[in-house]
Amino acid sequence: MCRNIKTLFNFAPPATEEEIRAAALQFVRKLSGFHSPSQANQAAFDQAIDAVTVAAGTLIAALVTTADPRDRVVEAQRAKARNAVRFQPRP
Numbered sequence: 001m002c003r004n005i006k007t008l009f010n011f012a013p014p015a016t017e018e019e020i021r022a023a024a025l026q027f028v029r030k031l032s033g034f035h036s037p038s039q040a041n042q043a044a045f046d047q048a049i050d051a052v053t054v055a056a057g058t059l060i061a062a063l064v065t066t067a068d069p070r071d072r073v074v075e076a077q078r079a080k081a082r083n084a085v086r087f088q089p090r091p
Contacts, residue, residue, distance in 0.1 A: 005023050005026045005027060005030075006019075006023065008020060008023060008056070008060055009060050009063050009065075010063075010065050010067060010069050010070055011069055011070050011071075011072055011075075012069035012070070012071060012072070013072070014060075017053075017057070020053055020056050020057050020060065021049070021053045023056060024049050024050075024052035024053040024056055025049050027052055028045060028048045031048075032045065032048075
């Protein structure tokens with residue numbers, strides 16, 4: 001999966017529409033292979049982003065869990081720590 005697409009479910013505060021749309025954009029870019037489409041493909045690209053945004057929003061709203069919501073700040077700190085280990089200079 002594309003590393004730029006982040007988990008959006010079960011966070012406090014909940015994912016915003018902008019975050020869902022950004023994930024949809026990354027998903028459509030990955031599927032299409034285009035970072036920015038040509039003018040001939042722009043309408044189809046935008047339509048796909050809109051459709052994926054709606055589908056993702058519907059999915060996130062419908063999901064249920066008994067787990068406590070995760071804290072965005074704590075998760076970001078954990079990700080930074082993992083990346084520091086992963087990308088540390090090798091001797």
